[in-house]
Amino acid sequence: MRFWIERLGQLVVLLREVVLSLREIHLTPRLTVVEIEKIGVRSLPVVLLTSLFIGMVSAVQTAYQIRDYVPLDYLGVGIAKAVMIELGPVITGLVVAGRSGAGIAAELGSMRVTEQIDALAVMGINPVRYLVLPRLLAGLISLPMLTILAEFTAIVASAFVAEAILRLPLTLFVQGIRLFFNPLDLMGGLLKSLVFGGVIALMGSFHGYYTEGGAAGVGRATTEAVVSSSVLILAMDYLLGTLIYG
Amino acid sequence: MIRLVNLWKRFGRKEVLRGVSLTIEDGETLAILGKSGTGKTVTLKHILGLLYPDRGEVYVDGLRVDRAGRKELYALRRRFGYVFQGAALFDSMTVYENVALPLVEQKRYRDEEIRARVRQALEMVDLAGTEALYPSELSGGMRKRVGIARAIVHAPEFLLYDEPTAGLDPVTADRINDLMLNLKENLDVTGVMVTHDLRSALRVADRLVLLDEGEVVVDTPVDRILEVTHPAFRQFLEASGIMHGR
Numbered sequence: 001m002r003f004w005i006e007r008l009g010q011l012v013v014l015l016r017e018v019v020l021s022l023r024e025i026h027l028t029p030r031l032t033v034v035e036i037e038k039i040g041v042r043s044l045p046v047v048l049l050t051s052l053f054i055g056m057v058s059a060v061q062t063a064y065q066i067r068d069y070v071p072l073d074y075l076g077v078g079i080a081k082a083v084m085i086e087l088g089p090v091i092t093g094l095v096v097a098g099r100s101g102a103g104i105a106a107e108l109g110s111m112r113v114t115e116q117i118d119a120l121a122v123m124g125i126n127p128v129r130y131l132v133l134p135r136l137l138a139g140l141i142s143l144p145m146l147t148i149l150a151e152f153t154a155i156v157a158s159a160f161v162a163e164a165i166l167r168l169p170l171t172l173f174v175q176g177i178r179l180f181f182n183p184l185d186l187m188g189g190l191l192k193s194l195v196f197g198g199v200i201a202l203m204g205s206f207h208g209y210y211t212e213g214g215a216a217g218v219g220r221a222t223t224e225a226v227v228s229s230s231v232l233i234l235a236m237d238y239l240l241g242t243l244i245y246g
Numbered sequence: 247m248i249r250l251v252n253l254w255k256r257f258g259r260k261e262v263l264r265g266v267s268l269t270i271e272d273g274e275t276l277a278i279l280g281k282s283g284t285g286k287t288v289t290l291k292h293i294l295g296l297l298y299p300d301r302g303e304v305y306v307d308g309l310r311v312d313r314a315g316r317k318e319l320y321a322l323r324r325r326f327g328y329v330f331q332g333a334a335l336f337d338s339m340t341v342y343e344n345v346a347l348p349l350v351e352q353k354r355y356r357d358e359e360i361r362a363r364v365r366q367a368l369e370m371v372d373l374a375g376t377e378a379l380y381p382s383e384l385s386g387g388m389r390k391r392v393g394i395a396r397a398i399v400h401a402p403e404f405l406l407y408d409e410p411t412a413g414l415d416p417v418t419a420d421r422i423n424d425l426m427l428n429l430k431e432n433l434d435v436t437g438v439m440v441t442h443d444l445r446s447a448l449r450v451a452d453r454l455v456l457l458d459e460g461e462v463v464v465d466t467p468v469d470r471i472l473e474v475t476h477p478a479f480r481q482f483l484e485a486s487g488i489m490h491g492r
Contacts, residue, residue, distance in 0.1 A: 020316070114332055118296055118328075119328070123324070124320040124352070125320075125347075125348075
């Protein structure tokens with residue numbers, strides 16, 4: 001119990017430092033761009049590949065689920081809504097948590113155990129401003145962008161499978177989406193992805209920043225970062241889903 | 247002047263510092279000796295506010311470090327150079343970028359001035375021409391010297407060394423000792439070195455302090471070490487071959 005209270009205390013201290021370091025946000029653009037490249041651009045291939053398969057399997061399985069009571073014409077709208085509201089943000093969040101969240105924790109953890117974080121502090125450089133704030137901003141910027149691309153890929157992939165395998169003409173697939181499109185579906189999903197981006201960067205930074213105990217500690221921090229951000233993504237998904245669509 | 251007054255520090259159940267009091271005069275170099283785990287590095291980190299005492303006071307030129315605000319603390323740290331035990335170089339940066347970082351982040355130097363200062367610092371540690379190398383391409387002694395170049399590049403008033411010769415072969419250790427002596431004579435800095443290498447301490451320091459179980463048990467000028475009768479200190483002398491066993 002005491003361990004968890006201490007961890008919560010550390011998280012609160014880190015968040016406070018992040019808020020205080022916002023005063024120096026003008027010093028972070030260059031570092032933030034570097035982190036966007038690491039978190040966003042380098043995650044793109046795996047996110048797109050995952051979305052491709054999610055879109056394809058959605059077409060096949062949704063068609064199977066609705067075939068006895070809903071005309072196949074509505075397949076497009078069903079998939080598009082599921083992708084925009086749920087699958088796009090959540091799958092992208094989980095993939096990036098596994099890839100970039102782990103990367104952030106490993107990088108900061110190594111810097112902690114080799115005293116590089118202390119080295120920043122003794123140079124008069126605020127380590128939270130230099131290391132955590134750019135990663136947090138990069139997470140907040142990258143995730144919604146990745147999510148839009150992931151959703152587009154998934155919907156295109158499902159449309160392709162619908163036409164090629166299920167014999168549903170593309171025009172009918174698109175018509176269904178256009179007929180029932182609600183901007184709240186897209187915006188709600190993107191709001192989720194914004195929160196997930198913050199969660200991934202914060203959990204990766206938090207576990208890395210407070211790493212203890214050499215190489216084993218770095219391994220532990222990496223695992224904890226992925227597990228905690230994945231669980232938090234699903235918990236926040238429920239909370240936001242209830243607030244936006246409940 | 248650096249003044250530590252009755253410092254107490256506990257980690258978990260272990261009382262690491264038990265009433266440490268020390269004064270380091272301007273221009274003086276003090277060596278803190280002691281076995282591993284006796285609180286040497288912990289003492290050093292208190293001077294810069296990297297650690298805070300459970301009890302006691304830390305002063306640098308009259309400023310109460312353990313009560314200083316963020317701005318005061320970061321301004322104070324810029325007056326220090328700190329040489330880390332493992333050099334703490336940033337893996338992702340070249341030698342030039344590592345050494346230049348304290349100047350770049352202070353935002354008050356022009357590019358030409360930064361280049362000139364980095365070149366001068368690297369020449370002082372005999373590493374001119376290594377600017378484009380990465381830390382992974384350097385030997386242990388070279389990394390240590392880059393760490394020293396980074397610590398002196400902004401012309402600090404105080405230099406703190408954490409185990410400057412640990413893990414080095416005797417020839418390289420001697421080079422580092424020469425370098426520290428050279429810096430002391432040419433830069434007129436106040437120095438504190440933490441070491442268990444008595445030969446290095448005798449070569450560089452004006453005064454020796456022995457920490458044992460978190461307490462200062464010996465405080466002596468280097469030219470009077472043979473008068474010290476404390477058993478732990480005699481053991482140090484014997485183990486270093488400076489005095490033969492009784």
